[in-house]
Amino acid sequence: MPATVEKKVPFKLRPLKYAFVFGLLVLLPLSVVILSWLQVDTELWRHLLEHQLGFLTLQTVSLAVGTLIWTGFLGVSLAALVAFTEFPGRRFLSWALLLPFALPAYVQAFVWVDLLDYSGLVPTFLRQSFGLDLVSWPSVRSLPGAWWALSLSFFIYVYLLTLGAFYSQGRRSLEVARSLGYSPWQGFWRVSLPLAKPWVGAGLLLVLMEVLSDYGTVALLGVDSLTVGIFRVWYGHFSLSTAAQLASLLTLVVFAIVVLESRLRQRQRFYEQKASGLAGSGAQFRSTRGLRLAAMIFSWTVFALAFVLPMGRLLWLGASVQDYHYAWASVFPVLLNTLVLGGLAAVLTALAAFFMVADLRLRGGGLRSSALRLGALGYALPGAVLAVGVFTPLVLLDKQIHSLLSGWFEGGGGLLLTGTLWAMLLGYFIRFLAIPLLSLGSASQNLPGRMDEAARSLGEAEGGLVRRLYWPLLKKGLLISLPLVVVDVMKEMPMTLMMRPTGWDTLSVRIFQLTSEGLWAEAAWPAVILSLSAVVPIYFFLRPLTRVGLRYG
């Protein structure tokens, strides 16, 4: 690139070239996990290899594959229906389909066990009313049960990112495909879906990371994934280091998948650029009556199964509780705190991801692209392992500061960093940076590099590129990540427990404490409140997105 362009960089954008540091923050917990290899318990490893790992790996792979197929199917089909067809309730569902996301996945799983397990509502009803004893019914506490429950919780990632892709294509691509003689169906398969591939891929990656790091849901459904194995080693054999070693292997696999996925995408670039050349303006696309009916039934069914039914069951359970004290105690300040912290985490991760992506486009290079991929790994570690990984170095630093300060004045003022909201925010940042990184990464992938060249040749400096080219074009990718991060923070538990200031409380912590004692009825209210309050960020952040889609599409 010509040196003259470099000189035009306005001073205040200089820091941008260090944006990759955000991605390297994840090295903090990763280094803890990797350092665990300094001490290897060979005897325990031999035992694990012989009796555990084979089975755990098999279960994990089946769990991941099944869930990815289901979430892919649900997410893409719902996004397509919402984006391309018209049916009663479409506008409402376009954002309401995100609501199930606010229900912690293990609560979703509980509801299905509560309904369908042998001692659950439906089989009990059948037994008592019709004498139907369904002993041989397949148990919901099984792999297929886990696919079902996890998919209903996590299809949102695929749905939202794919919807974002469809909106940014606009309806025109479909219409053009039609003008070229394709049926709407063919147009969807040959034009819209291929264009959305990077987004679908990013959504599936997020689902994969969620599934691999999930503990509560799979434990409830009796699936022994690697994460269950990790906790078995940590809590059962009291070996945090071996648990961390297992976690590092898991992370390595995820890293490999992240790299592989972006390689695959790069190979497809040419095709996508050609395809985006198809976009033009055209006439309105109309859906047939049959399609409309099918779309309506399908979308509303998913919404009912994933949200209305679990919420109904929780409300019903909650209604039977007499002592609301713990559930309600200062629930609104707690909620407000969580929302604000979630909003802050969302904005910070989104901005950091934007700068990282912009920086990579401007300067390129191995360091920057690896930072982008590394940055996503915080999401793949089991929550409690990540929490320990963030906390340990932080407290070490804290102790250093403490001993430094106590040299200056007596007492030294205790630990300054740990137990503050700032430390908690750092934890959230490391955990959730993956969401905007992946969604922005796919948005950026669809912008041909020629665009940057053209802008530069027209005399745009770096600052101009970032403000007048990247920002408007990547804005939608950013918007998509915001509600996801807010709601994820609201649901987050292990990091919150580890990093929170004394007395800080969140709804998800309450839900967990009650449910882990089997007090589901008592936990129902906090769960309902958590889900309903998620309406605020979802509505607030997603409305503009859908409007952008229609306006600029």
Place this chain on the structure above:
Amino acid sequence: MLDYLHMSSWTFFRAVLGSFGLWLLLGGAVRAEAPAASEVKSLVIYSSQKEHILRELVESFSQETGVQIRLVYDQAGPLLTKLRAEGASSPADVLLAVDVGNLWLATQMDLLRPIQSEDLTSAIPNVLRDSQGRWFGLSQRARTIVYNPDQVAAEDLGSYADLAGAQWKGRLCLRTSGHVYNQSLVAVLLESLGEDKTLEVLRGWVRNLAAPVFANDTQLIRAVHSGQCHVGITNSYYLARILSDQPDIRVQLHWPERVHVNVFGGGVTRSSSQPDLGQQFLEWLVSESGQKLIAQANYEFPVREGIEPSQIVKSWGVFQPMEVHLSVAGERQSEAVRLMDRARYR
């Protein structure tokens, strides 16, 4: 309105960031103020027992003594890691845990200090506390056998090991072996039966399973009630909780000849700058009033003699605990988990 995309985006994000930042700073300031403003003595408790169970206990201690209590809840594994990482700078004065394995682990990590207290040693039986005074059992939790009276005659039931017998094929329900209660149970069985016999028992249990292992005791009790399984192993207080809600549930409790007992217990941390206050809290918990509250709070069995348990618990009569020292549950836990792995007890 929601039309913020039309505002200059930079202005918008600057405004949002600014207001969030202000809020955080205020929050930070409030937090920094709080402890300094109060001259009251305060005690920081790290606890893996849930807040809603401890709440009443802690409140009445505060009322009686004027000591302010700050509870920090986390799961035992992360909590101990946190305590160790904080080291001498930890704010924690007292550690409470719901399984002896975790208390034992805390002593292995040298997180608890030995304390000498006549009140504690006289109230708590030997096997329920550390020989060096680093942890003390505060209430007993019995892990026992439950059965559906429609399908099982009480006299057919025996010990935990008997559940491995062929007559229970397709009738037994178990909670996952990933949970510490079962790991402790198997550890003490290992101590009394030896490795070969224990492995045999575990294999028998697995052969007899009527359903995939359950994630928690409550689910298991419901499965016994529904007839899916005829017999299962659970902590007694889970049954008591359900009975207090649904007295007519078809589940009854059986005491094996020797019952495995675990504890909810605690100790004073090495890091505490006010160990006397921590000790005072523990002593209060085993005092008569403390023990009564504990007995009511979660349907557990008091460690102090002569304290009435709650009504439901009393109806089950008395049991004979195993005479194994509880720290065995911690010492042999890893071994126990290995045996369960070998028996394919998931």
